[in-house]
Amino acid sequence: MNLKTRLNQLQNQAGSRQNSPALSCQPNGLKIPHRVGQPNRDHNHRRHSDSRLAEQLRGKLIDEGVIQIEKQIPLNSTHGAMPLSELQTAPQLPGDDNLKLKNVYLDTETTGLSGGSGTLAFLIGYAWLERSAICLRQLLITRFSAEAQMLEQTASGLEAAERLVSYNGKSYDLPLLVSRFRINARKQKFDHLPHLDLLHTTRRLFRHHWPNCRLTTLEQRLLGYYRVDDLPGSEAPAAWFDYLQRGAEQKLLKVVEHNQSDIISLLVAHTELARITRNPDHSDLDLYSLARWIGEFDREQAYDLLRSRIDQADEKSKGYLAHLLQKSGDWQGATRLWQQLAQNRCPEALEKLAKYHEHVSKDLDAARYYCRQLPDCQARTHRLRRLQRKSGFQLSPDYPSTIL
Incomplete structure (x- = not known):
């Protein structure tokens, strides 16, 4: 068989394949999962799902894959056993002379609890106090590609902050955010702000009397706040990935609610920790540690x-x-x-x-x-x-x- 004959045969075979049904690369009965972050939905379907999620969260879709939730919580309500009206008095811990600074209370939910270069924050929440209400804002992304837009919104929202207040934020939340800003080539100014980490305060006062100093332990033992039907923070990454892959909303709604509770607890804990350093009437308080701190x-x-x-x-x-x-x-x-x-x-x-x-x-x-x-x-x-x-x-x- 000469070369010309062989080429004609190959050409005829190619033509017959084009007319035949497309072959599937996926064996019958075997479902190959889509890559994480690339759900099997077209663009319009995805946007519709995001709009529906934003509506359930009482938020709004401010960019492709970015949902913003804003709330105002009046100070005539309570958080556990603590009346929010007490937040109107500026909290002062020992050695704290920054009473006139605007505190912004920050918390994040991330794709992993151990950090690392592959971990990102899919939900950033922060709050500040106005005269008669807590102003709370959350930014939630529904795809990896929306991270840069969320970070820009966060940088803009934190421009008025004069001090950050967090719970383990010095070791986790802030370094993670700074890293993600750097990776996305975005600028931010909050890295240089004063930062009060209430986990350090809690450990100083209660570590010898409490089994641990987690935020939920502080809520129950200090604030009298017990969460009902709460989704633990450890389950937040799976809830977000479930939404990306399958459009499952219910657990992600719980994550947003969990983040809101975290942030409100931060404000109330700051006030209550400051109060008991002035009037140490709590039975679990470490008197020696408090005296050394004041001293x-x-x-x-x-x-x-x-x-x-x-x-x-x-x-x-x-x-x-x-x-x-x-x-x-x-x-x-x-x-x-x-x-x-x-x-x-x-x-x-x-x-x-x-x-x-x-x-x-x-x-x-x-x-x-x-x-x-x-x-x-x-x-x-x-x-x-x-x-x-x-x-x-x-x-x-x-x-x-x-x-x-």
Whole structure:
């Protein structure tokens, strides 16, 4: 067979295939799933689904695949046991002098809980306080390609913010958003704003008395707020992917509701945490941690706090009160507390008494007495030897009264 004959045969075969029904690359009975983020819907169908979703959320479709939800929540309602009217008083935590800053409370829902370069925020929610209402705004995307538009809307919406308030936002939400802005070559200014992360505050005050410091634990134990029919945040990624692949709306509606509850809890928690730092009446509060926090900025206030609750103070709290008395020059009050603690063989109190009698009262016998009760270690041995040497000569009148 020459080349010309072979080419004619191939040409005839190609023509017969064009007239035959198209062959399916998918075996009978086998459904190959579409790639994530590319649901089997045409453009018009997808837009119709997004419009229906926006209507159910009482939002509006502001761009291809971007839904904006806005709410105003009046302050004459409650959140759990907390009246929202209390939000009208600017919350002030210890050392916080930013009372006049406009706080914006931020929370995100993402495609993964562990972060990473492939994780993005599909829902960004934030709120701020007006005179008579909480103003809440959420931006939800319904496709990957809409992320850049959502980020632009977020940057614009946060332009008036003067401080961000979040719950674990310093470690998770903000770094993720900054990364996504960078990947999408979009500019933002909120990365340089002051940032108050209430998770750090909660851990500082309650980590020794609560099983964990998750937001839901704070809501139940501090705000008296118990969620009903809530979709856990861990299920949010699957709910979003279900909508992308199958158009399933119900769980995604729950995700938006969950995000709204998170943000409102942020506002209420900020106010309540500030209140109990001024009036520490919560039974789970760590008095020592609060006193140390206040003492970083105002020793007198920390002293007043511990003195007013001396009956509730544990060993660490009494030790810190003695430290404050020592710093103020009240050695009599400090030694009285150290002696109380030394009865229970508190090592810190025993060491303080040994130092006091060696360097301040110059009673070397008392110093040796308390030093011998210290746990056996190299420092104890060294101190005892020094005291033995000192007891062999008369102390001069100008021996330095070192305050340790």
